[in-house]
Amino acid sequence: MDGCSVLVIDTLRATTTLTTILDRGATKVLTCASLDEAFHYKRQDSTLILGGERHNRPVPGFDAGNSPFDYPSELVEGRAVILTTTNGTQAVAKVNGAERVGLACLLNAATAARWQQEQKSEALVVCAGTVGHVSWEDVLTAGAVINEWSEHDWTDAARLAWTAFTVNQARIAQSILQSRHAQHLLSSGMERDVSYAARINQSSTVPVRGPDGWFYRNA
Numbered sequence: 001m002d003g004c005s006v007l008v009i010d011t012l013r014a015t016t017t018l019t020t021i022l023d024r025g026a027t028k029v030l031t032c033a034s035l036d037e038a039f040h041y042k043r044q045d046s047t048l049i050l051g052g053e054r055h056n057r058p059v060p061g062f063d064a065g066n067s068p069f070d071y072p073s074e075l076v077e078g079r080a081v082i083l084t085t086t087n088g089t090q091a092v093a094k095v096n097g098a099e100r101v102g103l104a105c106l107l108n109a110a111t112a113a114r115w116q117q118e119q120k121s122e123a124l125v126v127c128a129g130t131v132g133h134v135s136w137e138d139v140l141t142a143g144a145v146i147n148e149w150s151e152h153d154w155t156d157a158a159r160l161a162w163t164a165f166t167v168n169q170a171r172i173a174q175s176i177l178q179s180r181h182a183q184h185l186l187s188s189g190m191e192r193d194v195s196y197a198a199r200i201n202q203s204s205t206v207p208v209r210g211p212d213g214w215f216y217r218n219a
């Protein structure tokens, strides 16, 4: 991973939500792997917004959940957010050693692809998946990112993701709806989160990890 630029993807919903938080005017976002770590930061600074989920549900004592709709501009403008989620922020923790880390989702696929190419280093795309299993929506997003690159030295995994995306490109929202995680969110009444996350290239924000470990807009 040394010298790589890494894009982490968790389309449903962590990287979609984090991109939205910065889009709506938050100054920065810190991803935490554990609830304890998140509460620790909040004890140190009560102005922080504590957000996230465990098993798709808001965490008792947190200010917000993991829905992009939990973070309107009126709440986040000019503020810093701590986010911890079941899979997405764990995937970010796993690439702590990487030199450059950005976050991608369908909303920012083209901008994230451009950001990664500008790094002029080996590109690694990490799909968070769901508790260790491949997630269809993350593979589609990886394909949307790869679709922006010229074909050069792709791994077979990259080719698989690209093929999944191009075959489903014309019906991406319907395709995402078929994923296990989307079905789970739907059965829990979160269909608007799924529809929101299934919109492609709607944001020019790429959350990029700064030297202090926080994510900033297009840093």
Ligand code: MLT
Pocket (backbone or CB within 6 Å): 010, 012, 013, 014, 015, 053, 056, 057, 066, 085, 086, 087, 088, 089
């Ligand atoms: C996660 O990180 O596991 C997801 O974002 C779960 C979710 O809230 O849908």
